[in-house]
Amino acid sequence: MVDIPEHLLLKTAEARAKALGISVEQALAEMRGEAEPTKIEKEPDVIEVTPIEVEVKETPAPAAEVKETPAPAAVKEAPAPAPEKANGQVPTEVDFAPETKVTQRLLTVVKAKPIQKPTSEPVDKVNTWPHLMLPEFISLMAMTAFLIFISAILQAPLLEEANPNITPNPAKAPWYFLGLQELLSYWDPQIAGVMIPLLIGVAAFMAIPYIDRNKENKPSKRKYAIMLWTFFLAGAGTLSLIGILFRGPGWNWTYPWIDGVWFDDLLDWVHFE
């Protein structure tokens, strides 16, 4: 058998001394077989002495072994497992059941939660199928049916081929920009610019959640915010309607019922014969 390095022997002896409550020299002597092994009343706490990651089944207490085999050979077998680990030898008496080998340990259980500020109060929930997926499916079908229906009765506009030399009067942007076009017609773009106000506008929209620090979501507790958005909707709607229906050649004011509609997207709707 391989000789045990001195420092490991010492370490084991210290551990043994601590477990049995004897002096280190005594323990060392015992391990070398130079002294009678100490009799112990209570079993030493093996786990506390040497942290091992194996669960050893029916391992005889080290002290008991020493008692049975006081011969020098016992030095290698009797002490707690630290030296065994060091020289890679496993005493034959120890019954290693492979299935009891611990290869992983549970550190903690992490519960699945939303990434931010989880609400942990119980909530009233229903199964997604069918309570959400069926209405979704029906909406999808209804939407498709509606689209096919209006596409069958309303013809998308197609005017004459593009001609950069013939400028229509008025030249209008797509309808969702007409409110903006109307608004911009009030100031001179050469001076005020267009893109900068637009970018500021977009940034302002993005900033809404960071500006509105009111935590309430009850309408009665956020009257101001609701009022602002409603004003915005009304303003945007009015400007768009003016741009769509009440602006004619030269961006002059026209009445759709007198001067006609200058809005080609609605071509098929207004020439509906």
Place this chain on the structure above:
Amino acid sequence: MKNEKIKFKDRLKDISSGLGDSLKESTLWGSIFRPGSPFRKGYSDSPRNRSYVVMNNVLYHLHPVKVKRHGVRLSYTLCLGGLSFFTFIVLTITGIWLMFYFRPTEMAYVDIQSLQTSIAFGSLVRNMHRWAAHIMVLVVFLHMSRVFYHGAYKAPREFNWVIGVILLLLTLLLSFTGYLLPWDQLAIWAVTVGGNMAGYTPVFGAQVKFALFAGLEATEATLLRFYVLHVLFFPFIIVIFMAIHFWRVRKDGGISGPL
């Protein structure tokens, strides 16, 4: 209420009762429809199977197994976010179909004309694509208003609102780039008006306009540029942002509320 539930249950069971048992017992059938699917043989409507329908389905990437009760009431979301997504899907399908018949060159106008006159369903599909585009802009905007009125942008959903604003911009850009493609007087002048506005950017105005038009004014080079942006670039980007948007809806704890 109880009565209604039983009726509903029976209906679910019958979804695929018309199909023969031999077909539903085949390996092929069983490999397509995973356990819990109402199309599988011997499906019964149990809470366990209701969970499996979602969990064993690709839709699990979109939906959790259970959702808040108030969230499924039509009156809460009005399905506006869902409808934004549906219109986008309709636009993708009809758009791909239109691509078969459209060349972003001097032939663009002729292609649209012949699409309408000599190709089966050409006119219908073009109309669907166009009206769906208008509807998508409208629906996305209404969805945004619904979110605002519910205060659904408040913590922890602040950033999903920001992503939403990006989605709105992308929706407008998709619509705007598509507007030019028919290459008629409506298209070219609407885009010219829009592009000229971009030209009023201080300092870089001329450069911005040049980059947008691929030249000094709307030409066929602009057409090609808008086409590539419209059929490839913006759809690609918007799909990525939609994925993040949907993911955040779930990670922020599902739908907001109840009020």
